[in-house]
Amino acid sequence: MDIIHAMDDLVLPRLAGDRMRAHLAAMPAVVLSGARQTGKSTLARSLRPTGRYATLDDLDVLELAKCDPDALVGGVGPIILDEVQRAPDLLHAVKRAIDARRDRGRFLMIGSANLLFLERVSESLAGRASYLTLWPMTRREQRGEGRCGRWDDLLASSDDAWPNVLAAAPDLPDDWRALARRGGYPTPALELPDDPARAIWFEAYARTYLERDLQALSAITALPDFRRTMRATALRLGQVLNQTDLARDVAVPQPTVHRWLNLLEASYLIMRLPAYATNRTKRLIKSPKLFWSDVGLALHLAGSPEPTGAHLENLVLHDLLAWRDARASRADLHHWRTADGREVDLVIEADGMLLPIEVKSISRPRVADTAGLRSFRALHDDRARAGLLLHDGTHTEWLTADVLAVPWWRVL
Secondary structure (H helix, E strand, C coil): CEEECCCHCCCCCCCCCHHHHHHHHCCEEEEEEECCCCCCCHHHHCCCCEEEECCCCCCHHHHHHHCCCCHHHHCCCEEEEHHHHHHHHHHHHHHHHHHHHCCCEEEEEECCCCCCCCCCCCCCCCCCCCEEEEECCCHHHHHHCCCCCCHHHHHHHHHHHHHHHHHHCCCCCHHHHHHHHHCCCCCHHCCCHHHHHHHHHHHCCCCCCEEEEEEHCCCCCHHHHHHHHHHHHHCCCCCCCCHHHHHHCCCCCHHHHHHHHHHHHCCCCEECCCCCCCCCCCCECCCCCEEEEEEHHHHHHCCCCCCCCHHHHHHHHHHHHHHHCCCCCCEEEEEEEECHHHHHHHHEECCCCEEEEEECCCCCCCCCHHHEEEHHHCCCCCCEEEEEEECCCCEEEEEECCEEEEHHHCCC
């Protein structure tokens, strides 16, 4: 079972475990990336309970990785290499070892940064390694179900069957605001009892990132400016990203803000959701929307007293990211917005079809709330599924012939 330890030694399954097994059975090396404290090391060691484990957080191991990497990666049997982003040249030694002996599943490497985004990494291990991401825990992972929302069930069913499909798995109403405040990192989500304790944890996490992890990725001397930029991005959660406006508000040059956003994304702290566009669709807003990988951390950095509708949208996106990266077949995620203000929060592109999703933090959605979904469907009628409107109420109903309103907790 793919696990993460919660309080009282409770063992919870992780969604990404089966996908990792499939990759280890097919490739000589697998790179598992994700933000710190998402449970990467625990998951990796559950898949490799015996054999060698070496973390570059250990200064002796780090020195060996830099001075004699072939000695570190050599030997018989599989090895787990943790925090590999601290010695990027180690990947050259891994490449040499794989070329000498291509045993499948030989290397399981863990990183708190996306190696493919880092300028110092010149070796991608193309054809030798596959890459997976472990996101913070989904709501259903936190509940011990080891899965994400019911996206596959919806995609596999006809549109008119959706109400019955969702009703077939009874669930109880939940408080998305409490879910947003605790986030998805295992420690604050599962072990800490209240918001004050979580605030202490989130602040320590942010300081560790600024003072240690960030410096390992890039030399940043203006830490107060970087921290202010982090807060500004947290306050813009769910908005279309305008780097010029962001740079002006934090009083930092735009090229610097651009580089810092890339570092935050490489660290899996933020993500930029691209716009959906086709050649025949005119006058689209093509800038990405800005989100955080963990809503609890975003709330803390922003100093927000209460979550807003944008935080509920971020929760839905986070669940979709975990689903997308654990899926065997390709799926893409987008937002959609036109210059005249029509928009859809999220668009799933999978299996040749488009599933548009609107997220509302209201309990009684109206027909007027379906305008963006219906506009999107009208422009993409050959590929678009029915629209899905997720809300904070308790009733599932067709608001129009092609838009189903569903409580968010029935899907997530």
